[in-house]
Amino acid sequence: MTDHATYLDAKRALDDRSLNREVLDRFAAELPPEPEILEVGAGTATMVERLVDWGVIEGGRWVAVDAHEAALAAGEARVGEAVGDVAVEYRVADAFDAVSKAVAAGDRFDAVVGCAFFDVVDAAPAVAALADVAPVAYAPITYDGETRFAPADPDDDAVLDRYHRHMREFRAGGPDGAAALAREATVIAEGPSPWRIEPPYESGERTVLAHLLDTVEEAVGETGYDASDWAERRRAALKDGRLRYEAANRDLLVRLD
Ligand SMILES: C[S@@+](CC[C@H](N)C(=O)[O-])C[C@H]1O[C@@H](n2cnc3c(N)ncnc32)[C@H](O)[C@@H]1O
Numbered sequence: 001m002t003d004h005a006t007y008l009d010a011k012r013a014l015d016d017r018s019l020n021r022e023v024l025d026r027f028a029a030e031l032p033p034e035p036e037i038l039e040v041g042a043g044t045a046t047m048v049e050r051l052v053d054w055g056v057i058e059g060g061r062w063v064a065v066d067a068h069e070a071a072l073a074a075g076e077a078r079v080g081e082a083v084g085d086v087a088v089e090y091r092v093a094d095a096f097d098a099v100s101k102a103v104a105a106g107d108r109f110d111a112v113v114g115c116a117f118f119d120v121v122d123a124a125p126a127v128a129a130l131a132d133v134a135p136v137a138y139a140p141i142t143y144d145g146e147t148r149f150a151p152a153d154p155d156d157d158a159v160l161d162r163y164h165r166h167m168r169e170f171r172a173g174g175p176d177g178a179a180a181l182a183r184e185a186t187v188i189a190e191g192p193s194p195w196r197i198e199p200p201y202e203s204g205e206r207t208v209l210a211h212l213l214d215t216v217e218e219a220v221g222e223t224g225y226d227a228s229d230w231a232e233r234r235r236a237a238l239k240d241g242r243l244r245y246e247a248a249n250r251d252l253l254v255r256l257d
Pocket residue numbers: 008040041042043044046065066067068071093094095096114115116117120121
């Protein structure tokens with residue numbers, strides 16, 4: 001399987017074009033001129049670079065937290081101590097431990113950011129914990145319960161049903177990540193941010209698709225269903241440049257308190 005940092009960097013352009021610009025504009029409107037932002041599940045720290053590149057933030061402080069040491073280290077090596085006038089700090093930690101420490105230290109933020117994060121944690125305790133450090137959370141690319149591959153394969157339904165079952169039974173969060181966050185917090189703005197990959201593939205898209213096929217095969221395997229034949233057919237379609245993929249995501253801006 002592709003390593004986590006390589007996958008996260010490969011999906012960067014996909015996120016760039018998928019992010020819902022109306023929700024992003026609404027998020028920008030919530031921020032003071034030099035915001036202090038806590039990013040949970042920051043991965044390789046692509047979001048701070050993106051928001052500076054796009055002129056959403058021009059100064060302030062960004063604290064990037066992720067439990068995955070190698071991914072955050074790759075981000076730190078690329079981004080360094082600042083992007084433009086935004087000072088960037090890195091903390092390898094469980095996000096909620098980092099929040100507890102920030103609360104104990106009296107550290108407050110203007111916003112929490114969690115991209116592709118709120119579908120891998122339980123919404124209720126996450127919202128309760130994050131409310132202690134910031135008034136709002138921006139949660140782009142939150143999975144919204146639907147994955148499709150094409151051309152059609154006879155095993156698609158069985159495999160994707162098991163994939164969602166794995167999300168429900170074997171990890172926090174789940175296929176209803178976006179809906180759960182919307183239930184637990186007050187939605188200020190929301191909108192779709194679907195991922196779509198179609199041939200001819202752009203740079204990084206083969207890496208993303210290969211990683212997603214590995215992820216689905218592995219997850220489905222943990223439910224006791226052997227998806228290896230399905231995955232082999234999908235890998236063959238990817239190799240031939242025929243595989244298409246779509247996932248429903250939602251971007252949310254929520255009030256935490
Ligand atoms: C799907 S990745 C998204 C990474 C990045 N936000 C992006 O969109 O490129 C989710 C990230 O959340 C991190 N993560 C999940 N649960 C976490 C937790 N409780 N504390 C810290 N990081 C966590 C994972 O290590 C992973 O890097």
